[in-house]
Amino acid sequence: MQYRVRDVAIDPGLVLAPMEGVTDLTFRRLIRQIGGCGLTVTEFIPARSLASEIPQALGLAEFDPDERPVAVQIYGNEPDVMADGARLVADLGADILDLNMGCPSKKVCRRSGGSGLMKEPALAREIVRAMRAAVDLPFTVKMRTGWDADHRNAPDIARMCEDEGVDALAVHWRTREDKYGGTLDWSTVAAVKAAVGIPVLANGDIVDVPSAVRALEQTGCDGLMVGRGAMRDPWVFRKIEAHLAGRPEPVVDLAERKRVLLGYLDAIRPNFRSDKGVLGRFKAIAKHFTDGVPNGDSLRPAILQSKSIEEAVEHVEAFFAA
Numbered sequence: 493m494q495y496r497v498r499d500v501a502i503d504p505g506l507v508l509a510p511m512e513g514v515t516d517l518t519f520r521r522l523i524r525q526i527g528g529c530g531l532t533v534t535e536f537i538p539a540r541s542l543a544s545e546i547p548q549a550l551g552l553a554e555f556d557p558d559e560r561p562v563a564v565q566i567y568g569n570e571p572d573v574m575a576d577g578a579r580l581v582a583d584l585g586a587d588i589l590d591l592n593m594g595c596p597s598k599k600v601c602r603r604s605g606g607s608g609l610m611k612e613p614a615l616a617r618e619i620v621r622a623m624r625a626a627v628d629l630p631f632t633v634k635m636r637t638g639w640d641a642d643h644r645n646a647p648d649i650a651r652m653c654e655d656e657g658v659d660a661l662a663v664h665w666r667t668r669e670d671k672y673g674g675t676l677d678w679s680t681v682a683a684v685k686a687a688v689g690i691p692v693l694a695n696g697d698i699v700d701v702p703s704a705v706r707a708l709e710q711t712g713c714d715g716l717m718v719g720r721g722a723m724r725d726p727w728v729f730r731k732i733e734a735h736l737a738g739r740p741e742p743v744v745d746l747a748e749r750k751r752v753l754l755g756y757l758d759a760i761r762p763n764f765r766s767d768k769g770v771l772g773r774f775k776a777i778a779k780h781f782t783d784g785v786p787n788g789d790s791l792r793p794a795i796l797q798s799k800s801i802e803e804a805v806e807h808v809e810a811f812f813a814a
């Protein structure tokens with residue numbers, strides 16, 4: 493499975509979803525090293541901060557020279573500022589510019605950013621148009637299926653995006669009101685796929701081969717985007733890729749899982765000024781990672797309750813030695 497965002501080939505058509513506080517450069521490197529992922533996306537970055545070249549925003553937009561193709565995602569609610577943000581993304585040398593129309597957070601939505609834009613189609617169009625006019629870069633939009641169950645307008649927004657020159661879309665099956673709950677329903681994503689000619693990615697609760705196969709069957713989408721499933725199982729892309737290509741899925745033994753988990757911990761150490769920061773980030777990943785490990789139920793609370801990095805490492809060592 494592969495698709496193109498205009499001239500950029502995404503092969504395989506499996507994309508690591510942007511996740512604030514997770515998909516920083518270190519996590520994306522981990523996923524790239526394991527393989528099977530055709531595109532990585534930065535965490536969302538406020539267009540205003542990026543356009544003003546605030547160091548923290550520039551840091552979020554950083555990618556490795558060989559992290560290709562890579563998309564930088566921005567959000568905001570002012571067309572001219574979004575256009576400035578888009579220009580900065582192009583200047584940074586990203587392959588793809590991505591607009592966040594999916595974030596459910598109150599703070600972002602209150603100012604008509606993220607999924608708040610889906611409630612304001614006229615403003616959404618203005619923003620997409622301004623960004624499109626600002627850069628020649630391949631341009632994608634990530635959205636939810638709508639604001640709530642009564643307003644699943646993703647097919648309309650998708651058509652608008654296509655009309656305005658967007659090159660591909662990713663659609664999370666949930667509405668904004670679903671937040672991270674709701675009952676899995678791919679029908680609106682399928683409706684988006686049917687409504688437009690540009691590639692569409694299905695997103696939401698794809699965590700393994702069966703859920704990936706179901707999403708493809710039920711939506712007819714061109715590719716898949718995986719977020720939390722990649723924290724649970726960083727090999728998920730390779731497994732899905734192998735399955736779709738008719739190859740046996742890679743088998744990951746416990747020694748490899750341990751190596752990756754502790755390797756990740758080492759890799760994030762320089763990213764934080766305090767051990768507390770390192771431990772916090774490690775816990776955020778480990779709570780999902782332990783879901784993908786047999787008997788992870790006993791490791792998870794041990795890591796989450798650890799008061800120091802050393803204690804967390806001891807728990808990991810003891811668990812994998814058992």
Ligand SMILES: Cc1cc2nc3c(=O)[nH]c(=O)nc-3n(C[C@H](O)[C@H](O)[C@H](O)COP(=O)(O)O)c2cc1C
Binds near residue numbers: 695698717
């Ligand atoms: C911790 C976390 C942070 C997220 N941050 C972003 C973000 O910065 N930009 C974005 O478009 N979506 C963000 N999302 C949404 C994901 O990209 C994805 O759409 C959602 O988690 C559903 O996919 P999944 O079930 O595969 O995780 C975030 C999700 C999580 C769990």
